[in-house]
Amino acid sequence: MPRRARGVILLTIYSRPGCHLCDEMKAVVTRTGRSFPIVLEEIDISTDPALEARYGLEIPVLVIDGKKVAKYRVTEEELRRILTSRSGGPGGPGG
Secondary structure: OOOOOOOOEEEEEEEOOOOHHHHHHHHHHHHHHOOOOEEEEEEEHHHOHHHHHHHOOOOOEEEEOOEEEEEOOOOHHHHHHHHHHHHOOOOOOOO
């Protein structure tokens, strides 16, 4: 797990190559994440049999600070709401 500064939100996307829903979710996270203090970690489940067994066809899966918050799709509005509740607003604590 990457080290991160205090107040930074860790987003993890479990995906695999060739997954169009994964590409869509990564684009939403990238666009929305520009307004929040985030670190994005992408994990390719196809390189790990345990992850492949755990997530299988349910990708992409979005995990924020260790909690699964979405699978298949997330809208910018949904993600913005989730990140705002965790950070205190765009730009970090205190908004």
